[in-house]
């Protein structure tokens with residue numbers, strides 16, 4: 335059975351950029367619902383229940399057809415949110431450091447250019463989805479988007495940073511102003527975690 339991982343900070347830790355009420359509902363209701371629905375989908379599939387979620391998501395086409403969509407949506411939702419919480423912290427923001435900073439500079443120019451390209455991607459998601467910074471099979475950084483709860487790992491990509499742009503992530507505070515939420519998010523990003531994610535892949 336999959337369970338809700340502990341949130342590494344309090345609900346109000348990311349104020350004023352992400353409000354406590356959004357954080358609490360997002361974590362206790364939305365994330366929990368993905369987990370509950372994933373567990374329900376895997377009932378009676380003991381072999382899958384024992385597998386790491388990342389391995390299940392990497393092999394979606396091999397799943398029984400009857401549960402494939404439910405696992406894609408809810409397994410993806412659980413995986414993406416678990417990853418997302420770790421990317422933020424109180425007093426975050428600033429500039430990237432370390433090897434990921436070097437790689438970003440080499441590939442995109444400066445931080446402003448990274449942010450511009452990432453913001454453009456995040457804005458462009460029609461409906462619900464995510465923007466990601468991923469490492470591809472060749473070890474190159476890419477900025478991509480996914481729809482719904484599709485995870486980059488299902489596409490053979492390794493995410494090192496990602497932003498939830500579903501309305502549930504920002505609507506209480508920002509209403510329809512997704513751009514304001516995206517812009518504010520750079521103040522809570524934990525670049526040390528992004529660096530750690532990157533170093534695990536290279």
Ligand code: MN3
Nearest residue numbers: 364498500503
């Ligand atoms: Mn969400």
